[in-house]
Amino acid sequence: MSRASQDKPGCCPAGRGTARSRKCGVLAVALLAALLGAPAPKTTATAAPTPPAAAPASAGEGRDIMLHGAAPGRAGCAACHGTDAAGQPDLGIPRLAGLSAAYLEQQLGFFATGSRRNVIMAPYARALDPGQRRAVAHYVASLPVPAEPDRTAPLQAAAARGRVLFAHGAAQQAVIACAQCHGAAALGVPGFSPGLAGQSAPYLADELREWQSGGERDPAGQMMHSVSVHLSDGEIEDVSAYLSGLRRTGPGDEPAAGPGAASGAAAAASGAASEAAPGAGR
C-alpha cells in the first residue's frame, strides 16, 4: 500500500529518479562486496580512525560491528557507509559521522522494529541486540566528520533556491522553514532533530519523498510528513542540493556554502564537537 513497501534491494521501482536507481545498483554491489569480504567501493581511502579517549566502554564492540558486522554473513556498516562513516553521498548512502549517538541508536531501533521502513537496513538492525545498537551508535558518533565527502558540487541555482526555502520556508504554501527545527546552520538539535549539513543530496531527497508518501517512518519525526506534502519535486531537489553543499565548520560558525568555501580537515574535525554543543562559544 505504501510506496515504501515496493522497495526491495535490486528491485527499483520503474520510473523513479536516477538517484534511487543508481543507489540500488550500488547498494547491491556494495552488499555483494561485503559478503565476499572485500572492502566497499569507496573512492576515499581512509584508515579507520581511532576513537577518542572519551569513548564509552563499549567502543571496542561498536568498532567491531562497524567494521566487521555482528554476525556471520552480515557485513559491517562500513561496507556501505565506509570505514570513516562518510557514506557515499553521490549514491544516496548517507553519511553517519557527525550524527549524534542518540539519533543513530534511535534510528537503528526504528529500523529493527519496522517503524521506519527500510528493507536494506532492517535485517542489519535486527541482527543487533539493543546493547550492540548502542555500542555501534556510540562508536560511529565518536568518529570525526570526514574532511570532504566525495561528491560533486550542487547546482548553484538549485542550491540558491534551496537556501531560501531552508532559511525562510514558504509560508504561503504552509512550508515552515527547515531551520526552525534543524537550526540555522543545519547542524541539528540534540535530542530533537538530526543534523543535515553536508548530507548526501540523493539521500535527503529520497527521505523527503518517503515522508511525502506517508509510509512507515521514524515516529519521532512525524512533523516531516506534514511539511513534505507541501513540497514540489523541484523544491525537494533544491533544498537537498543546498544542504549537501554545506560544510560542518567550527562551533558556532555559519556554514560555508559550496566547495572551496571552507578549509577542509581542521574545520571538519571540529564539526563533531559542534554537534555535541552546537553554537558553543557563540
Place this chain on the structure above:
Amino acid sequence: MKGRGLLPTARAAVAAWSLAGSLAGSLLGSLIGGLAGDQALAGTAGGPPAFAPPPDSEIPNDRFGEVVRQGERIFRDPARYAAAFVGNGLHCSNCHLDAGRLAGASPMWAAYVAYPAWRSKNGHVNSFEERLQGCFRYSMNGKVPPLGDPVLVALEAYSFFLARGAPVGAEMAGRGFPKLPPPQQPADRARGAAVYGQRCAACHGAQGEGRSSGGQVLFPALWGAQSYNWGAGMGSVDHAASFIRANMPLGQGGTLSVQQAWDVATYVDSQVRPQDPRFTGDVARTRAAYHNSPFSLYGTVADGALLGDPATTPPFATVPAAPAAPLVPTARSR
C-alpha cells in the same frame, strides 16, 4: 461586566471562567456575526489574500533599502539586532509569521496602513512608531526604544516596504488574526493541558519553556520569564485562541478544532509570566484597571496560584544589563 475582580480560589476561578466563556461567546457572536465565515483561516485554508507584499528581492539596493534590510533582521532576531530593548527570547516573526508577510498572522503590511489610530489600550491616537513601542514594552518584555530610534525607524521602513501599494486607511483582509467563533463549551484549562501535551509540547516544551539550540531560540517560550508579559495582546485568551486556530501548530494551521484552540489558549494564558509593566502594586487593582475583560486571566487563580502575584511573577523589562555586541553593524551603531 462579569468576570471582573480578584478571585480567591481555584474553584471560583473555574466557575468565573465558565461564566466568562459564555459571556465571551455572546460578545463574540454579536460582534463578528457573519464575518467569521469569511475571515476564518484567511492565512491558511482560505483563498489567497487580496494583497501580496513585495518579495525581498525587490528591496532597493540603496541607502533606504539598507534600512529596510536592517528592519527585517531586527524583525527576525530582535534579541540580536535590538538587544538593548528586548527582555525575552521572542522574535517578532514568532507571531507575525513569515516575517510579517502572512495574512492571518498580523501581517505588517496591513498594520502599516492602519495607523495613526486611536487605541483603547492607552486612550489616545497612536502613531505607527508608538504602536511598535508597545510591542517592545509588552510582547518583548523589554524597554521602549525612544521615538525616532534607529530600531523603530528600521522596523517602520521594513513595514512600509511590505505595504507597498496597499491602500492607506483601508481595513485590509488578512489583518490581525482571523476572528474565531465562540467555543461550544466554556473553555477549559484541563482540556487545554491535554491539547498542549499532544500538539504543542514537542516544540514549545512541556513547561512552555520553548526550545533553543546554541543560544539561538528555535521555538518561543509560551510562558515563564522568557515569554511575553501580562500586558501583551497574546495574553488575552481571545487573541491567543484566534492566532492558534489559524496558525498553530506551525505549518498546520486550521488542524485544531475551534474548541481545542480556546481550551489550549486558556491553558497557555493561565500560566506564570512576567508582570504587567502597568502593575499598580496590587493585583486586584491592576486587574480592574487593565484586565477588566473576560479574556484576561490576570488576577485569577489557576492551579492554586494567583496569576500576577508579585511573589511568583517574574519582573517586567528584564533587558540584559550588558547586551552582547551586535555581530553586524546595526542601524543604531552607524
